[in-house]
Amino acid sequence: MKTKALASPYIVWMLIFTIVPLAMVFYFAFTTNSGEFTFTNMARAAEYLPVLMRSVWYALAACVICLLIGYPVAYVIAQTSASWQRVLYLLVTLPMCMSFLLRTLAWVALLRNTGIINTLLAGLGIGPLPLIRNAGSVIMGMVYNYLPYMIMPLYTVIAKLDPRLIEAAQDLGCDSAQVFRRVILPLSMPGIVSGITMVFVPAVSTFYISQKLGGTNNTMIGDIIELQFKGSINQNLGAAMSLILMLLVFVSIWLMNRFTGEGDEGVATL
């Protein structure tokens, strides 16, 4: 009985600094600047639907690319010796500790028309290629920044796979493609799901990557929200868009868990 009370400072803290702020988002989203109830903010936020759809689209593309790039890497890391696994895993996590602002800025230096890659290409008589200020460069920036979030959970799951299961499948006549499709892939599903979530959420809500690597046609929902608050344009509209973004993320996570958790966890939580 007494032990439970140890959590009370934490619960109070979280109520004041998570629940109340979210209630504030609701409050600002449905009021005018002078505090009167209104639907105008939500209606105006709905005008940004194409921007929201674009953000979802870019984030989904980044998720798929991260998965395709990251899965083989996680698999290779898990196959190496214990000490190599340590080193390679450390090297995956290290970039996450470094300023992502400066790292993204370095991509600008690599990709822009007078940048490093185009200068090298010019030496070969090619170019300059339009490598920046388009959808491709924004998605690439997301893949670059969030790839470690995909590799980490994938590696954790694959490293724990029981090698006897693979041997058993081989004994029972599976070729290596079948082993992968029927044993390894289904068992790595939890890693895939958490990897996709960990890439999707920051990708869909980013504002820096699109500012630096995108053009005027690649504005994302995060950019618009940032502008409303930091450009001091319209906090209430910004709150309405934050609310929509939050609901979008919660619904997509819920859907993810719904589709993948069926059978085992899905029933238990109901």
Added chain:
Amino acid sequence: MKRLGRIWTVLVYLFLYAPMFILFIGSFNDGKDLSEFEGFTLSNYLDLFRNSHFVELLGNSILLAIFSAVLATLLGTLAALGIQAMRGRLRRLVMSLTNIPLVNPEIVTGVSLSLLFVFVGRKMLSTENILGFTTLLIAHVTFCLPYVILSVMPKLHQLDPSLMDAAQDLGCTPLQGFFKVVLPELLPGIISGAIMSFTMSLDDFVISYFVYGPRFATLPVEIYTYTRKQVPPSLYAMFTLMFFLILIVMIAMNVIQARDERKQKKRIKNA
């Protein structure tokens, strides 16, 4: 197939590290532009220490990270102990509370906190500039707390409940039993939670950006302001120094961890 996988892995690591190499080279560049190397110089490093602005900002960030990590670790460890004693609906409720900052996009967390702070500042404290160290600290503790709880909880799960009984049978008061038996078992989880909090606080940009004020800024927030104008190359020098510092710390932590694991294996073998 195996070979192909290895080549792929090497290429992906190159992709991850290519921009960092650009920044390393930029730190020795005589010009300001990252994409044009105008000759080797060490003056960027000298500038970094002569003009103490960035060092001061880094100091701010470290100070904030220490405060956030200590507070989050304290509150979070207590919370984990409390949650462990909870059952059923209450426990599920508290755990979903813990999940909110984890799944919420950072920008929404930042925006929601800034709305709260500005609202409280205007309506209750009648001030327009409430944003500063305190608001940053509150925000950082809030986003660090779930990570502390998630790293302490598994250790609590592994804990043998009879350990506490044994300690009390041997004459410990519950409090003594906690400090002498339970806490040492939880320590690895507590430490990793604290380290995680420290690094996340140190590196956070998105949330800090919405709750910082002119009176107190952190390094990432100030870097952002510079990336909108011209980034002084001494920042690349700082990036390079920090990279190697973090690399050394991470290697040291890994070596310690590896040694611990080997010791544990030996212990199991001998037992």
